Amino acid sequence: xxxxxxxxxxxxxxxxxxxxxxxxxxxxxxxxxxxxxxxxxxxxxxxxxxxxxxxxxxxxxxxxxxx
Amino acid sequence: xxxxxxxxxxxxxxxxxxxxxxxxxxxxxxxxxxxxxxxxxxxxxxxxxxxxxxxxxxxxxxxxxxxxxxxxxxxxxxxxxxxxxxxxxxxxxxxxxxxxxxxxxxxxxxxxxxxxxxxxxxxxxxxxxxxxxxxxxxxxxxxxxxxxxxxxxxxxxxxxxxxxxxxxxxxxxxxxxxxxxxxxxxxxxxxxxxxxxxxxxxxxxxxxxxxxxxxxxxxxxxxxxxxxxxxxxxxxxxxxxxxxxxxxxxxx
Numbered sequence: 001x002x003x004x005x006x007x008x009x010x011x012x013x014x015x016x017x018x019x020x021x022x023x024x025x026x027x028x029x030x031x032x033x034x035x036x037x038x039x040x041x042x043x044x045x046x047x048x049x050x051x052x053x054x055x056x057x058x059x060x061x062x063x064x065x066x067x
Numbered sequence: 068x069x070x071x072x073x074x075x076x077x078x079x080x081x082x083x084x085x086x087x088x089x090x091x092x093x094x095x096x097x098x099x100x101x102x103x104x105x106x107x108x109x110x111x112x113x114x115x116x117x118x119x120x121x122x123x124x125x126x127x128x129x130x131x132x133x134x135x136x137x138x139x140x141x142x143x144x145x146x147x148x149x150x151x152x153x154x155x156x157x158x159x160x161x162x163x164x165x166x167x168x169x170x171x172x173x174x175x176x177x178x179x180x181x182x183x184x185x186x187x188x189x190x191x192x193x194x195x196x197x198x199x200x201x202x203x204x205x206x207x208x209x210x211x212x213x214x215x216x217x218x219x220x221x222x223x224x225x226x227x228x229x230x231x232x233x234x235x236x237x238x239x240x241x242x243x244x245x246x247x248x249x250x251x252x253x254x255x256x257x258x259x260x261x262x263x264x265x266x267x268x269x270x271x272x273x274x275x276x277x278x279x280x281x282x283x284x285x286x287x288x289x290x291x292x293x294x295x296x297x298x299x300x301x302x303x304x305x306x307x308x309x310x311x312x313x314x315x316x317x318x319x
Contacts, residue, residue, distance in 0.1 A: 015181070015183070015305060016307050019275070021123060023313035024126055024143075025123075025143070025145070027141075027143065027313040027316065028140070028143035029140045029143060029317065029318060030146070031146050031148075
């Protein structure tokens with residue numbers, strides 16, 4: 001239990017990023033439907049997944065040990 | 068003509084001097100596109116940097132700058148138009164809905180409150196329905212095989228017990244998440260359409276809530292939620308914001 005608690009607490013900034021990414025990518029005003037997923041050839045779904053997966057990975061990463 | 072990356076929508080008369088100055092200070096180069104009773108702040112896409120966290124945070128920063136000085140609807144990141152004319156057409160086609168959403172949201176801001184389970188879920192995830200075979204363990208090193216009738220019955224009973232335990236555990240967590248949502252509403256004062264909750268959106272998260280609160284109340288709301296956090300033993304309550312009203316900017 002303690003290990004789990006420490007792990008979650010240590011990574012809160014990444015959880016915040018995850019929450020923010022979810023809002024930026026999935027909420028807000030939608031004006032053009034599916035056309036929003038790609039900008040100038042850059043697939044924003046890929047961008048979104050990349051950001052979110054990185055955040056999730058960090059959320060689950062154990063805290064660094066003592067130096 | 069450069070394509071435009073749309074940032075935020077405000078009332079058409081909102082592009083006053085104060086607003087323009089505040090947005091300019093946040094970052095020059097934003098373009099104002101008026102369309103009837105609404106308008107949009109946008110960036111030229113040509114100026115866009117490499118995609119990644121930086122772009123995401125830049126969008127957030129620009130939307131925050133606009134929302135700090137006017138009632139504002141954040142635009143979903145990645146929404147773009149090929150020109151100012153197309154931007155105007157997109158806005159005018161939804162003018163009534165956008166005006167209504169701006170009036171509904173006003174100058175309010177979003178506070179995010181999420182509860183993370185301190186302990187992992189107990190019980191076993193129920194196997195998918197329609198599973199009819201039950202692997203029976205053999206002595207070490209011999210792997211598993213499908214059981215004969217008696218073993219299948221025994222394994223089947225075990226399977227049903229585990230499945231029931233898993234379902235009960237999931238229902239208990241959902242009930243707890245509902246209770247947490249009610250506690251968060253009481254602490255924040257945001258209820259009804261001003262509070263949006265997702266119960267158990269993932270294994271680690273009990274609750275993800277978005278609360279629409281007055282800009283002047285936001286600090287006090289965050290304080291009350293942090294007080295609540297200190298009273299919760301089974302979850303860690305993470306409070307973020309105030310942010311622009313991302314979760315409340317949708318139009319039908």
